[in-house]
Amino acid sequence: MSSRIRPRTGRPVSNDRASRTLPVILSIIVALMLTIAPMPQWAEAFRPDWVALTLIYWALNLPRTWGVGLAWLIGIVLDVMQGTLLAQHALALSFIVYVTVKFHLQLRVFPMSQMAATVFALLAIYRFILFWINGIAGVSAPAVTYWGPVITGAVFWPLVATVLRTVPIRASSRP
Amino acid sequence: MAGSESQHHSPRTPALGLRFLFLFILSVVILIIDHRDNHLDALRRAVSAAIYPLRVIVDAPVSAWHWIDENMTRRHELQLENSRMSAERLLTNARLQRYAALEAENARLRAMLEATTRVTDRVRVAEIMSVSGDPYRHSIVIDKGTNDDVYDGQAMIDADGVVGQVIKAGIMSSQCLLISDPDHTLPVIVNRNGLRTVAFGTGEFDRLDLPFLPNNADIEEGDLLVTSGLGGAFPAGYPVAVVTSVTRIPAEPFAAVSAEPTAALNQVREVMLVWSSSDDETGGTADTPAEPVEPPTTEPAEEAPAEADAEEPPSDTAEPDVEPDPATDGATGE
Numbered sequence: 001m002s003s004r005i006r007p008r009t010g011r012p013v014s015n016d017r018a019s020r021t022l023p024v025i026l027s028i029i030v031a032l033m034l035t036i037a038p039m040p041q042w043a044e045a046f047r048p049d050w051v052a053l054t055l056i057y058w059a060l061n062l063p064r065t066w067g068v069g070l071a072w073l074i075g076i077v078l079d080v081m082q083g084t085l086l087a088q089h090a091l092a093l094s095f096i097v098y099v100t101v102k103f104h105l106q107l108r109v110f111p112m113s114q115m116a117a118t119v120f121a122l123l124a125i126y127r128f129i130l131f132w133i134n135g136i137a138g139v140s141a142p143a144v145t146y147w148g149p150v151i152t153g154a155v156f157w158p159l160v161a162t163v164l165r166t167v168p169i170r171a172s173s174r175p
Numbered sequence: 176m177a178g179s180e181s182q183h184h185s186p187r188t189p190a191l192g193l194r195f196l197f198l199f200i201l202s203v204v205i206l207i208i209d210h211r212d213n214h215l216d217a218l219r220r221a222v223s224a225a226i227y228p229l230r231v232i233v234d235a236p237v238s239a240w241h242w243i244d245e246n247m248t249r250r251h252e253l254q255l256e257n258s259r260m261s262a263e264r265l266l267t268n269a270r271l272q273r274y275a276a277l278e279a280e281n282a283r284l285r286a287m288l289e290a291t292t293r294v295t296d297r298v299r300v301a302e303i304m305s306v307s308g309d310p311y312r313h314s315i316v317i318d319k320g321t322n323d324d325v326y327d328g329q330a331m332i333d334a335d336g337v338v339g340q341v342i343k344a345g346i347m348s349s350q351c352l353l354i355s356d357p358d359h360t361l362p363v364i365v366n367r368n369g370l371r372t373v374a375f376g377t378g379e380f381d382r383l384d385l386p387f388l389p390n391n392a393d394i395e396e397g398d399l400l401v402t403s404g405l406g407g408a409f410p411a412g413y414p415v416a417v418v419t420s421v422t423r424i425p426a427e428p429f430a431a432v433s434a435e436p437t438a439a440l441n442q443v444r445e446v447m448l449v450w451s452s453s454d455d456e457t458g459g460t461a462d463t464p465a466e467p468v469e470p471p472t473t474e475p476a477e478e479a480p481a482e483a484d485a486e487e488p489p490s491d492t493a494e495p496d497v498e499p500d501p502a503t504d505g506a507t508g509e
Contacts, residue, residue, distance in 0.1 A: 029229065033229055033233050036229070036230065036305045037233050038237060038305065038306060041441065067191065067194065068191065068194050068195045069198070072198045072202070076222060077222055077225075077226060080219050080222040080226065081226060083342070083343060084312075085209050086206065086208075086215050086218070086219065087201070087202040087203075087205035090198075090202055090205075091199065091202035094195060094198045094199070094202070095195070095199075098191065098192075098195040101191060102192075133206065137206075
């Protein structure tokens with residue numbers, strides 16, 4: 001019982017939360033901007049799912065603060081941005097974040113290459129959920145290149161992880 | 176660390192599962208509601224307004240580049256462009272004069288046939304703010320919303336033809352679907368003979384499909400397709416596409432016809448929103464007077480200026496005239 005409470009009370013709550021929350025929110029906003037930034041037509045099919053990558057990273061490293069609820073809200077924003085069915089991205093994002101938070105202890109000790117493979121699988125699930133909802137709703141979709149972002153996402157994972165590691169959050173929340 | 180973490184975490188795991196289950200059910204409910212009808216438009220609009228600054232920031236580098244490009248253009252280039260444009264303008268004016276006379280004649284003929292006259296549509300320029308990140312969905316976001324009387328289903332054109340239509344009008348920006356989107360269909364007629372059909376988007380910017388034309392339909396390469404106005408969303412008579420190929424397979428019931436959109440769908444930066452006259456009456460957004468239907472007169476040249484005057488009021492909404500006044504321009508040209 002006491003061991004459950006200790007880590008929570010050991011931390012000054014409000015101040016710490018704010019200093020930890022702001023950089024994370026900024027990183028998510030940057031990811032949202034990258035999602036709608038203009039790109040040449042040929043590269044469009046390979047745009048990584050930046051928001052999904054960022055949320056996987058934070059779910060992995062701050063699993064108690066950044067859970068499924070936040071992922072769901074970001075997903076709603078993404079739905080409005082992309083003009084897709086409401087709650088489509090929300091469902092897909094909250095699912096992969098749920099899986100990541102659930103297994104974060106195992107995933108955290110993975111070396112980078114293995115982690116990239118896991119990210120590949122997570123992104124494939126993410127895309128599959130979107131694809132599946134599109135199919136049920138009757139939105140006509142697409143060719144093989146639909147799965148392009150899964151590959152580019154896994155390729156970009158080391159970069160995303162390296163960049164996000166420099167985001168200043170409190171050392172105490174790190175493993 | 177790992178030990179305390181897992182101890183700390185294990186009592187929360189069911190809560191995590193429960194939370195996800197709750198969100199899952201919530202998502203499914205929202206998905207169904209959103210798919211069925213538009214009850215959630217208010218929510219969509221609110222979120223859309225909240226992320227408007229993001230769109231502006233993302234668009235800023237592109238806008239800045241355009242601005243710099245415009246400002247850095249050298250003097251003699253500007254002069255060249257200017258002279259080229261005034262030459263073009265002269266040509267266009269000459270055509271417009273003829274057009275005005277034709278329109279007047281058309282109105283008279285329609286009056287004789289007791290058909291309803293068409294009123295000139297009101298247009299307004301909107302800038303494209305962002306293009307959909309999903310390459311399989313040909314949608315764009317423009318910088319006009321319900322504040323500028325944009326409404327769902329409104330038609331959008333560029334200088335060469337139909338571009339698409341508004342699907343979700345926000346407060347300051349709106350989501351629009353291009354005619355090349357695989358989910359978009361557009362009722363058209365063949366300009367040459369009035370043959371009615373429907374043009375489907377294909378997901379490619381340079382191709383539309385016309386799947387429902389029988390093998391013996393009178394259609395050939397080079398035919399211009401224009402909007403028929405039958406779908407209700409688009410005003411009639413705007414060019415849509417030019418037929419590029421007609422393949423007739425005797426074994427199939429329908430011919431495979433494809434067409435190339437006249438509008439530069441993947442190059443446009445500005446589009447024009449169209450308020451057709453009937454929209455204005457229902458929406459009450461502008462007081463477009465119906466064009467005066469005059470009994471047939473013998474001097475069409477007299478009628479053109481009178482009609483041009485009548486068209487003046489619709490463009491009074493702080494709008495630079497998109498269509499130059501044919502009468503006055505003609506006068507100064509001579």
